[in-house]
Amino acid sequence: MTRSPLAEHWLLDPAITFLNHGSFGACPRVVLDEQSRWRERMEREPVLFLHREIEGLLDSARGALAQFVGAQPDDLAFVVNATTGVNTVLRSVPLVAGDEVLVTDQEYNACRNALDHIAARRGARVVVAHVPFPLRDEAEVIAPIVAAVTPRTRLLLVDFVTSQTGLVMPIRRIVEAMHARGVAVLVDGAHAPGMVPLELDALGAEWFTGNCHKWLCTPKGSAFLHVRRDRQAEMRPLVISHGANSRRSDRSRFRIEADWIGTHDPTPWLCIPTALRFLGGLMPGGIEALRAHNRSLVLEGRRLVCEALGIEAPAPEAMIGSLASIPLPPGKAGEAPLFLDPLQVRLFDAERIELPIMGLDSPPRRLLRISAQAYNARGEYVRLAAVLPRLLRETAPD
Ligand SMILES: Cc1ncc(COP(=O)(O)O)c(C=O)c1O
Known part of the structure; x- marks a missing residue:
């Protein structure tokens, strides 16, 4: 099972592996x-x-x-x-x-x-x-x-x-x-x-x-x-x-x-x-426990992805909360009107994995970012790590 049982509290589409809480959050039903x-x-x-x-x-x-x-x-x-x-x-x-x-x-x-x-x-x-x-x-x-x-x-x-x-x-x-x-x-x-x-x-x-x-x-x-x-x-x-x-x-x-x-x-x-109140009641230990849960989940997700890419973790664990970014090799430019990275588009279209791929300017870098919230589970990052090397090859520059 890749979903967390806590996901039932959210309206998130079960067909999507939603690893982008960071962009706009997600509001629970209650x-x-x-x-x-x-x-x-x-x-x-x-x-x-x-x-x-x-x-x-x-x-x-x-x-x-x-x-x-x-x-x-x-x-x-x-x-x-x-x-x-x-x-x-x-x-x-x-x-x-x-x-x-x-x-x-x-x-x-x-x-x-x-x-x-x-x-x-x-x-x-x-x-x-x-x-x-x-x-x-x-x-x-x-x-x-x-x-x-x-x-x-x-x-x-x-x-x-x-x-x-x-x-x-x-x-x-x-x-x-x-x-x-x-x-x-x-x-x-x-x-x-x-x-x-x-x-x-x-x-x-x-x-x-x-x-x-x-x-x-x-x-x-x-x-x-x-x-x-x-x-x-x-x-x-x-x-x-x-x-x-x-x-x-x-x-x-x-x-x-x-x-x-x-x-x-x-x-x-x-x-x-x-x-x-809702977040505080999700797990024993309240919001503090939730923060710790999200942090260890995103660190595990980062470890899985870095291992799949054969790279070192790019930042110390002490500087990680519930988001983690991982450097990727250079890719093709995105196309108008949204200029989304082709890998991001492919992850969504082919695998139904939602996450952002973003750039930093000087020097130019390409980063994949994962989020972890209560509704996420380890299996979702396992799936990402499993498909990522192939999709990177398929979307690599000629
Ligand atoms: C550091 C930082 N500042 C500001 C914002 C903008 O947030 P909002 O669109 O809610 O104003 C974001 C959104 O991700 C952010 O990461």
């Missing part, structure tokens, strides 16, 4: 049922729900999330996704001409685009630190970032878990090293909630954004932005709405503005407590 209940309640009396009840409901979801991520509820704003969290911070930070903003060459493309856009508008310079992959230890991440700091560096944008390479960055050490040099840190923790333990107050980064719709398995459109108290006054949401001239004084303008960005569906955020 959480979707909860979302339907919230939506029905909203539509029974939309004004009551969205005007009078919503604030208390969001506060209650925010309280549960705050406890889970080790933060104060007042420092948390809901956003629809981590891309929005990163954009919100970058638009709000007072950068001026001549400032430098630092990023690694493993930054997620969408957020790098946001950084380039804002830097160009403010006349700031984007400095890119090269982080190697494969790599042997955390020092190979920290050293190039520290070496790229200058007296003009205002901010580092860094992923907690990198997208293409699936590395858990040594985020505490990075934040400490930046603060020691007077550099503020925006942590893109898109993959972090549910994959790695979070203590945001203790971490002390100026800004931290994380998705709940990836490893916490909430409905899509559920994420948060944590802003350290001393940086909240400068924060403005991407959408200016009623909060901008609110006369209320019972909560911060940061909270008032963030909580209403125009009419939208807030139910993905309201499902956070249910998702936490």
Whole structure:
């Protein structure tokens, strides 16, 4: 049997070997049922729900999330996704001409685009630190970032878990090293909630954004932005709405503005407590046990694939969470309109295996990424490892 018995909690198609939780998550049935209940309640009396009840409901979801991520509820704003969290911070930070903003060459493309856009508008310079992959230890991440700091560096944008390479960055050490040099840190923790333990107050980064719709398995459109108290006054949401001239004084303008960005569906955020309860109840030991399960499963998957390809593991086990990337030999270019790697297309079309194959630019590298979530099982990675060498040969450049 290749499927986990826990897969029955998800709607995932049993005909597909789904090894890509990382891209968009996957929401379990009980959480979707909860979302339907919230939506029905909203539509029974939309004004009551969205005007009078919503604030208390969001506060209650925010309280549960705050406890889970080790933060104060007042420092948390809901956003629809981590891309929005990163954009919100970058638009709000007072950068001026001549400032430098630092990023690694493993930054997620969408957020790098946001950084380039804002830097160009403010006349700031984007400095890119090269982080190697494969790599042997955390020092190979920290050293190039520290070496790229200058007296003009205002901010580092860094992923907690990198997208293409699936590395858990040594985020505490990075934040400490930046603060020691007077550099503020925006942590893109898109993959972090549910994959790695979070203590945001203790971490002390100026800004931290994380998705709940990836490893916490909430409905899509559920994420948060944590802003350290001393940086909240400068924060403005991407959408200016009623909060901008609110006369209320019972909560911060940061909270008032963030909580209403125009009419939208807030139910993905309201499902956070249910998702936490669901994941916490999947195995004895709760979410911590689930994290450990996913980690050992993805490490086993990586071992099987590396063995099939005859290569060494490209990163230390200490830097792996529930994602693992494995270098592949160079392949053919993908074709328009999606430019998907031909091997990725072939894995899906011929074997019904869903996973991403991604590139890193300098030097050009081609990476296969696997994910492990509760619904996955060892047999799925065995199957991948068994078909991979043949499909690599069949899709190799002429
Ligand atoms: C590091 C990183 N940042 C941001 C994102 C974007 O997440 P979202 O599309 O939910 O905004 C991702 C998505 O995989 C990611 O890996």
